[in-house]
Amino acid sequence: MEGADHAYEALLGLFRAEFPGLADQIQEEAARGRTFKASELSRADRQAREARMSELKPGQRIGNDEQAVVPFSDEQRLDVALASLERWLSVAVSTRTTLAELAESHELEPMVRLSPPDEAQQGSLAVPLIITPDDQAAIAQVLAVTGQARSELR
Amino acid sequence: VTGAELIAAIELALQPLSAAYSAGATEADLYEASLFAVATKAVDAIRGAALITQDGSTAAPELHFRRAPGNLWLGDFTYARCTWPGTVRELEIHLGIYVAGKSGVAHECDVAILDAEEAARSRAGAVHPRARGLVAAMEAKHYVASPGIGVGRGFMGLAAELGQNKSSLAFPAMGSATLGRLLANRPCEAFDELIPDGAAARRLQAHLEQDMRNWLA
Numbered sequence: 001m002e003g004a005d006h007a008y009e010a011l012l013g014l015f016r017a018e019f020p021g022l023a024d025q026i027q028e029e030a031a032r033g034r035t036f037k038a039s040e041l042s043r044a045d046r047q048a049r050e051a052r053m054s055e056l057k058p059g060q061r062i063g064n065d066e067q068a069v070v071p072f073s074d075e076q077r078l079d080v081a082l083a084s085l086e087r088w089l090s091v092a093v094s095t096r097t098t099l100a101e102l103a104e105s106h107e108l109e110p111m112v113r114l115s116p117p118d119e120a121q122q123g124s125l126a127v128p129l130i131i132t133p134d135d136q137a138a139i140a141q142v143l144a145v146t147g148q149a150r151s152e153l154r
Numbered sequence: 155v156t157g158a159e160l161i162a163a164i165e166l167a168l169q170p171l172s173a174a175y176s177a178g179a180t181e182a183d184l185y186e187a188s189l190f191a192v193a194t195k196a197v198d199a200i201r202g203a204a205l206i207t208q209d210g211s212t213a214a215p216e217l218h219f220r221r222a223p224g225n226l227w228l229g230d231f232t233y234a235r236c237t238w239p240g241t242v243r244e245l246e247i248h249l250g251i252y253v254a255g256k257s258g259v260a261h262e263c264d265v266a267i268l269d270a271e272e273a274a275r276s277r278a279g280a281v282h283p284r285a286r287g288l289v290a291a292m293e294a295k296h297y298v299a300s301p302g303i304g305v306g307r308g309f310m311g312l313a314a315e316l317g318q319n320k321s322s323l324a325f326p327a328m329g330s331a332t333l334g335r336l337l338a339n340r341p342c343e344a345f346d347e348l349i350p351d352g353a354a355a356r357r358l359q360a361h362l363e364q365d366m367r368n369w370l371a
Binding site for chain 1: 155156157158160161163164165167168169170171175180181182183184185187188190191192194206213214215216217218219220221222223224225228229231250296297298299300301302326327330331332349350351352355
């Protein structure tokens with residue numbers, strides 16, 4: 001995708017403003033790269049790595065069970081960010097639905113009140129569990145956009 | 155689609171989402187609370203009755219949870235009092251309380267399924283419930299991107315304190331191979347890709363049902 005590197009940075013900036021914590025999680029995963037067993041490396045990649053190691057000490061090999069890391073490409077980093085946004089929205093819907101069912105089965109209002117653990121502290125927050133039609137439409141729109149972009153990235 | 159067009163489309167699509175969705179801490183709190191709901195489903199599934207309460211005897215007027223870990227005996231927070239026909243044994247399910255680990259140090263326990271006698275002792279003495287009174291403990295991590303190895307290390311430390319075979323870790327993201335390797339072949343359980351109405355949540359529920367059955371036996 002043209003401009004995938006800039007899109008990734010812009011998306012992180014957007015998340016930092018809208019969804020605190022999400023950007024940090026994505027950055028952490030993107031920085032780690034993909035980790036897998038050395039036996040799953042392509043032959044060419046493995047030979048190139050072993051050649052570099054042999055420059056330090058001749059004859060060095062990578063064991064099949066060793067952990068190898070491959071950095072994400074710009075497209076893959078963007079895919080990580082888009083997939084994380086999709087999952088974030090799915091979890092937001094799922095938690096509210098699950099708690100709304102709990103509330104309904106016990107004849108309670110579809111709302112959760114969150115408060116500091118110390119009674120002396122202020123800062124109670126009421127979170128409605130009903131997902132409004134406007135929010136449903138917005139979530140569906142975001143998922144449509146991310147779904148299309150991810151299919152183009154593959 | 156170019157990257158710039160993609161960002162513009164996402165920004166536009168996210169705009170209408172109400173402010174309730176943009177508070178990260180709240181989403182983590184709701185994720186923990188949804189695991190509380192999974193635990194009550196486990197009680198129902200093995201023919202128990204879960205009273206959602208704030209005082210242990212009457213139905214709660216609302217779902218009221220802690221935003222940060224606290225003492226079991228403080229506040230009018232919601233918990234579940236669980237009973238079964240034919241036995242006097244009872245369990246309580248609490249969210250976000252401190253539990254004293256094997257070392258005696260108090261640890262934050264996101265979801266604690268406790269023997270009701272241990273919970274009563276805690277309330278009476280204003281002392282933290284002890285790990286020996288735990289039937290199951292869940293550590294919830296609201297990670298939608300794959301969590302790093304630090305999460306696994308932290309969980310292993312917590313499980314060592316609260317009881318390896320009683321402890322479960324749950325998070326929504328797919329677990330990395332590294333994390334899977336770290337937690338493999340241990341008595342504690344990790345449930346990755348756990349979305350509260352998904353397949354992993356049903357596996358967690360079945361796991362909790364077995365923990366409760368074993369405790370009741």
